[in-house]
Amino acid sequence: MKIKLSMKQKQNLEAIMFISPWIIGTLVFFMNPLIQSIRLSFSKIVKLNGFVMQWNGWANYEKAFLWDVNFLPMFLSSVKDTLINTPLTLIFSLFIAILVNKPSKMRGFFRTVFFLPVLLGTGFVMKQLLGLGMGVDAMSVAKGIIVPDSLAKYFGFGLLGVISSFLSRITIVLWKSGVQIVLFLAGLQGISSSLYEAAHCDGATEWEMFWKITLPMISPVILLNFIYTIIDSFTDANNPIVDYILKASFQKNQFEYGAAMGWVYFIFVFVLCMLAFFVMRNRVYTGTGK
Amino acid sequence: MNMKASSLYNIYLNNKSKLKYIYKHDTKYDKYLHKYLSMHTLVRFIVRICFYLLLFGLSFIFIYPFLDMIVTSLKSTSDLMNITVKWIPNSLMFSNYVVAIEQLQYLKYFKNSVFVTTVCIIGHVLSCSFVAYGFSRYKFPFRDSLFSFVIFTLIVPVQVIIFPLYIFYSKLGWVNSYLPIIVPTFFGYGLKGGLFIFLFRQFFAGLPYELEEAARVDGCRPLRTFFTIILPVSKSAILVSIVLSMVWHWNDYFEPNIYIAEKNMHLLPSRLPALYNMLNTDDILNPEMDLIINEAIVLAATFLVVLPILIVYSLVQNKFMEGIERSGLTGQ
Numbered sequence: 001m002k003i004k005l006s007m008k009q010k011q012n013l014e015a016i017m018f019i020s021p022w023i024i025g026t027l028v029f030f031m032n033p034l035i036q037s038i039r040l041s042f043s044k045i046v047k048l049n050g051f052v053m054q055w056n057g058w059a060n061y062e063k064a065f066l067w068d069v070n071f072l073p074m075f076l077s078s079v080k081d082t083l084i085n086t087p088l089t090l091i092f093s094l095f096i097a098i099l100v101n102k103p104s105k106m107r108g109f110f111r112t113v114f115f116l117p118v119l120l121g122t123g124f125v126m127k128q129l130l131g132l133g134m135g136v137d138a139m140s141v142a143k144g145i146i147v148p149d150s151l152a153k154y155f156g157f158g159l160l161g162v163i164s165s166f167l168s169r170i171t172i173v174l175w176k177s178g179v180q181i182v183l184f185l186a187g188l189q190g191i192s193s194s195l196y197e198a199a200h201c202d203g204a205t206e207w208e209m210f211w212k213i214t215l216p217m218i219s220p221v222i223l224l225n226f227i228y229t230i231i232d233s234f235t236d237a238n239n240p241i242v243d244y245i246l247k248a249s250f251q252k253n254q255f256e257y258g259a260a261m262g263w264v265y266f267i268f269v270f271v272l273c274m275l276a277f278f279v280m281r282n283r284v285y286t287g288t289g290k
Numbered sequence: 291m292n293m294k295a296s297s298l299y300n301i302y303l304n305n306k307s308k309l310k311y312i313y314k315h316d317t318k319y320d321k322y323l324h325k326y327l328s329m330h331t332l333v334r335f336i337v338r339i340c341f342y343l344l345l346f347g348l349s350f351i352f353i354y355p356f357l358d359m360i361v362t363s364l365k366s367t368s369d370l371m372n373i374t375v376k377w378i379p380n381s382l383m384f385s386n387y388v389v390a391i392e393q394l395q396y397l398k399y400f401k402n403s404v405f406v407t408t409v410c411i412i413g414h415v416l417s418c419s420f421v422a423y424g425f426s427r428y429k430f431p432f433r434d435s436l437f438s439f440v441i442f443t444l445i446v447p448v449q450v451i452i453f454p455l456y457i458f459y460s461k462l463g464w465v466n467s468y469l470p471i472i473v474p475t476f477f478g479y480g481l482k483g484g485l486f487i488f489l490f491r492q493f494f495a496g497l498p499y500e501l502e503e504a505a506r507v508d509g510c511r512p513l514r515t516f517f518t519i520i521l522p523v524s525k526s527a528i529l530v531s532i533v534l535s536m537v538w539h540w541n542d543y544f545e546p547n548i549y550i551a552e553k554n555m556h557l558l559p560s561r562l563p564a565l566y567n568m569l570n571t572d573d574i575l576n577p578e579m580d581l582i583i584n585e586a587i588v589l590a591a592t593f594l595v596v597l598p599i600l601i602v603y604s605l606v607q608n609k610f611m612e613g614i615e616r617s618g619l620t621g622q
Contacts, residue, residue: 018424025477036454113349234447262450
């Protein structure tokens with residue numbers, strides 16, 4: 001008996017055929033480990049050989065917050081870092097993209113240079129390039145670059161500390177903003193110049209043009225960059241809390257504890273992303289601007 | 291006066307008033323001359339200089355580790371010890387690179403890295419474009435929420451799910467092979483797979499529907515439409531995916547380290563920590579070691595690891611930038 005499908009149903013079937021690899025991938029490579037991981041964070045591993053788990057309730061989470069001395073301060077400092085670095089990354093990459101977008105002689109050179117940190121790769125390569133190795137913080141290395149020591153002598157101690165930590169934070173932020181600069185560049189070039197010309201005819205200044213034309217037209221890119229910046233901070237090898245989670249999981253064999261910490265960190269990131277979505281959702285300009 | 295002189299005289303008489311504009315100083319063109327050298331142009335000139343200074347200053351911050359790496363890798367041992375030698379080494383020691391190639395066992399691991407990266411790129415491009423085609427060109431129920439789920443898979447940090455994934459792979463017996471890295475890319479997962487689905491979907495959303503309608507009218511099934519019509523059109527998006535996937539897979543240090551224990555199958559970036567550890571141990575002072583690893587050799591090794599990426603990127607750089615602009619990734 002032949003099944004008669006309507007056009008709409010046929011199209012739905014075609015669509016499902018197209019996304020079927022992704023559905024399979026989600027179930028196998030994502031949902032399965034995700035659920036296992038949630039189960040793991042609520043249980044305790046009894047036998048290491050067969051990975052037998054025993055339900056343990058909130059004990060792992062309690063351990064993370066109440067018992068472990070290292071986790072909470074590291075988590076809070078990581079929260080603080082993310083909250084400071086993400087807007088800084090967005091602002092600086094937007095600024096650099098605007099600069100590179102202006103007609104200048106060596107535009108191709110600058111575009112390549114600003115993408116260079118991405119090519120040099122993950123935090124590990126960068127870390128070793130700066131000779132960081134083990135206990136040295138990235139910020140202290142960046143200090144030597146911006147304020148040369150001979151100049152630093154004249155500044156006095158307190159002011160020097162504030163300036164150098166500020167500048168080294170900016171340096172780190174700049175190193176991580178390669179992809180964002182490229183995305184902003186693309187977004188800026190999608191704004192049609194007729195908007196600017198019309199505004200110029202009406203007598204708008206550059207400052208007004210930035211706030212009224214540039215920012216609204218690239219608002220979808222701002223949202224995309226925001227999400228990308230957050231997820232990029234996970235693969236950063238300097239990220240202390242990710243490092244700590246991995247150590248706890250693989251070196252000390254406390255897999256369930258690592259899973260619990262990972263979930264706490266994830267909840268924080270997820271809340272941040274949801275905030276970004278809801279704040280920007282009504283302000284994102286979805287027209288074509290042409 | 292003969293004719294010639296009189297015509298000359300006439301010319302002189304006719305143009306006498308114009309001569310004033312040449313020889314007199316205060317004419318009506320002079321106020322433009324004054325404006326040329328006015329404050330306005332001077333300010334614009336200074337702004338231009340500051341603009342270039344700013345760009346060069348910022349690019350210095352970006353390029354500093356890279357330059358430092360190249361310069362230090364060419365220094366000889368005496369240059370390394372010499373504090374006053376910072377940017378220009380006294381002698382160029384290219385032999386550092388030779389030692390680095392030997393130490394890294396470059397060719398063997400290079401082949402491994404090339405193999406894994408190429409297969410992963412193919413997996414990403416094929417599967418992510420396939421999936422994104424379904425998301426962008428068809429309206430089916432739950433389409434939007436499924437697409438938000440794609441973005442959600444990006445947000446979950448891989449460290450949260452790495453351990454159950456490892457157990458899963460060990461049950462399948464895939465540990466100690468390249469399969470855990472390669473197979474997810476053919477299903478839309480793998481390193482930042484959701485981002486590529488997003489990229490392709492934005493691109494396909496900008497294509498006109500006439501392409502498919504024309505194919506449909508000619509009797510083309512959807513699969514064939516995808517492979518013979520849509521894919522060739524989306525060359526720029528494919529190029530962007532290739533470059534990004536290549537960069538991320540080549541430099542990936544985390545996943546291969548977890549899944550591959552056997553030394554022969556390691557990838558190129560995994561060899562670097564071994565070298566750096568040699569730098570930090572006391573073996574340097576061991577007189578039985580016939581080779582002294584110093585910082586220059588290690589940096590030369592790092593440069594060799596990133597060199598293929600740099601070469602490929604410099605070749606496709608223009609098209610890559612154009613591709614990002616045209617891909618509609620940014621929503622325009």
